[in-house]
Amino acid sequence: MRLGPRPALASHRTRGGERCLSKTPSPRQKNLDDQKEGLLGYDDTAFYYFFSSVLVTVAVPWTCSVIYNFLFPGQAQVEKDFPTKSKSGSRYHYCQSSQMVDKIEKARQKARRASAGSSFTMIIKLSLLAGIWLTIYLIHVHLGDAKEIKRFDPFEILEVSPGASATEVKKAYRQLSLKYHPDKNPDDPLAASRFMQITKAHNALTDETAKANYEKYGNPDGPQTSKVGIGLPRFLLEKENHLMILCLFFFLLLFVVPMAFICYYQRTKNYAANGVMIETLQFMGYYINEATRLKNCPELLAASAESRGMSLRPSDNSEMKTLSAQVVEHKKRQFTAPIIIKNNFLLLGHMQRLHHLMSDDLRADLDEMLRHSQKITQAMIEIACMREWFFTAQAMIEFRRSLIQALDVKSSQLLQIPHFNEEILKHCLKGKNATSTLLDYLQKDRDQRKGLTTMSPDQVADVEAFTAHVSNMELKAITEVEDEKDIVVGDIATVTCQLTRKNLQEGEAMGPVHAPFYPEPKFEEWWIFLVEGAPNTRIMGFERIRDTDRVVETKLRFQVSRPGKHSLTVHALCDSYVGIDQKVDLNFVVHTEEEVKREIFVHPEDEDLDLQPTLFQQFMGELGGDDESEEEEDDDKSKGKSKVEKLSDGKQQKADSDNEDDKKGEDSHSSGSDSDGD
Structure with a gap:
């Protein structure tokens, strides 16, 4: 019993006279055979080239990085934290005090340890890198053995030389056809395609037409269309x-x-664009008000989301007892959460320089808080600026530099100087040439500076290095309306501010600030505020300057709303040092429009340009030119026609009038004759 039609059998005789039966392939089977033949002739060379290129692009920079870190361990991190040149190409000026030199050296050692990492991690990295290079080498060897991208070569398929005779070709065909016949290789899915290639190669070398096509086109079937593919391995196509x-x-x-x-x-999702947690921004926006001052800031920072996210250890209670007994709190606590209280004490202990009372774990927690403080205090300053509260913004900047210099709320500015303590401060505040501010101390000559008599030569050298490094800033500001001589109500006035670091030379830039108690290198920033005169003190404009070059210029703009005398103040506040701020008073008069009659000067060339047609007009003129000419011709024709019609109408009217006159004459003549007859 047959379940289906019997496949058709076709008999053919080979050139050797053998007679065999073969099934006539169906279209589907033929398509499958073609696919197998294509896979059999598929070449992975393109994939090997592509894959090796990808590996090389990964291996080369990784190898260079490994070699560089091996020869110069930690140098990349040191260059990132302590660069030699600014973005503008100026050379950074570093503080040469012993404290900052030791800090940089410790950072170098820490970077070396971090670059070395654990031995296990290093072994894994080197093993991966070695594996990549080994793969590249094996691919290179494979590509070196390959002659060229695979193509149909009947001599290679039959394993005979190009000059083989017909007998040798026939003999090779018999051997290979028996070896790769599908009936003898039922488990090999590619045996049928190999057998088809062998048959095709035999026909190409025995048939004159196929041989001519192969010699001419490289293919026994004649000219073929070009095929474009991508470098994929064969297993993806199977x-x-x-x-x-x-x-x-x-x-x-x-x-x-x-x-x-x-x-x-x-x-x-929990972080804003400035890197601060959104919960912290909401918290600061709620608790910061116009009355917020420096004494409120440590607890606000300790209550931030970043601070509350830190973990508590069982040993914190015992380790915090000694510190909490020595810390002076300047205000009543507002929050009672244990983590907030702990971090508040750590910040106050840092500002009061009680680091010797902190354990290693507490010091690590403090360093983490100080790292968060940069972004959080930045957000606090911006909140005050957006609400136009100058004194609040000033308090936020004071808190930021108190964290950088480790100064308490009521600490003296002179404690920023290396090796200064309470005993030296008492000496500086008494007698002739007494000094209480850092700016006065920096401006004094070396012989007039107090507090150096009890110091060693090395300590005096540190003080000299500090005074030479701190920015000796000069602020200049002018108010003007661009391209105008006078200021009129409604103008946009421009305040041009120029900051000059007089302690730097041309081509130098200010390096990291002297901050031995701060865990990271800190480059100074300046905040420029344009403030109304007392009693309002409203912020009319502000700008954050991060440029560390010798001369920096910025512009603040505001709209003049009322006539008369104006008094503004430009404040330049440093976020890294206490006591070197600058300010300039600006006084100017605003006129009304009636007082200053401005003449509007129009250049003759601008007038000529106004007379020229616009591009749109030119474009529309070119498109409507033909229509206008046709309309003009129609108008001319209608005008000419109207003239002819008018002329003909006039002649017709004249003729009609003459006819009427003649008719009247005839009537009068006839009436006259009638009267004579009567």
């Missing part, structure tokens, strides 16, 4: 692997990519 590849693709597309995006979003 039908047996399509299901696995499709599943892997959907796994990556529907699971891996969304999970990576979700994880990234979960990590970043």
Whole structure:
């Protein structure tokens, strides 16, 4: 019993006279055979080139980085924290005090340890790098053995030399056809395609037409269309692997990519663009008001979301007892959470320089808080600026530099100088040439500076290095309306501020500030405020300057709203040192429009340009030129026609009038004759 039609059999006789029966292939089977033949002739050389290129782009920079870190351990991190040149190309001027030199050296040692890492991690990195280079070498060897990209070569398929005779070709065909016949290789899915290639190669070397096509076109079937593909390995094209590849693709597309995006979003959704947690911004925006001052800031920072996210250890209670007994609190506590109280004490202990009472764990927690303080205090300053509260913004800047210099609320500015203590401060505040501010101390000559008599030569050298490094800033500001001589109500006035560091030379830039108690290198920033005169003190404009070059210029703009005399003040506040701020008073008169009659000067060339047609007008003129000419011709015709019609109408009217006159004459003549007859 047959379940289906019997496949048709076709008999053919080979050139050797053998008679064999073969099944006539169906179209589907022929398509499958063609696909197998294509896979059999597929060449992975392009994929090897592509894959080796990708590996080289990864291995070369990684190897250079490993060699550089091996020869100069930690140098990359040191260059990042302590660069030699600014973005503008100026050379950074570093403080040469012993404290800052030791701090940089400790940072170098820490960077070396971090670059070395653990031995296990280093072994894994070197193993991966060695594996990549070994893969590149093996691919190179494979590509070196390959002659060229695979193509149809009947001599290579039949394993005969190009000058082989017909007998040798026939003999090779018999051997290979028996070896790779599909009936003898039922378990090999590519045996049929190999057998087809062997038959095709035999026909190409025995048939004159096929041989001529091969010699002329490189293919026994004649000219072929060009095919363009990408460098993919063969296993991606095999039908047996399509299901696995499709599943892997959907796994990556529907699971891996969304999970990576979700994880990234979960990590970043709680942070604003400035790197501060959104919860912290909301908290600061609620608790900061116009009356917030320096004494309120440590507890606000300790209550931030970053601070509350830190963990408590069981040993914190015992370690905090000694510190809490010595810390002086300047205000009543507002928050009672244990983590807030702990971090508040750590910040106050840092500002009061009680680091010797902190354990290593507490010191690590303090350093973490100080690292968060840069972004958080920046947000606190911006909140005060947006609400136009100058004194609040000034208090936030004071808190920031108190953290950098480790100064308490009522500490003397002179404690920023190396090796200064309470005994030296008492000596500086008494007698002739008494000094209470840092700016006065910096401006005095070396012989007039107090507090150096009891110091060693090395300590005096540190003081000299500090005084030479601190920015000796000069502030200049002018108010004007650009391209105008007078200021009129409604103008946009411009305040041009120029900051000059007189202690730097041309081509130098200010390096990191002298901050031995701060865990990270800190470059100074300046805040420029344009403030109304008393009693309002409203911020009319502000600018943050991070440029460390010798001369820096910035502009603040505001609109003049009323006539008369104006009094403004420009404040330049440093966020890294206490006592070197600058300010300039600006006084100017604003006129009304009636008082100053401004003449509007128009250049003759501008007048000529006004007369020229615009591009749109030119474009529309070119498009409507033909229509206008046709309309003009129609108008001319209508005008000419109207003239002719008018002339003919006039002649017709004249003729009609003459006819009427003649008719009247005839009537009068006839009436006259009638009267004579009567």
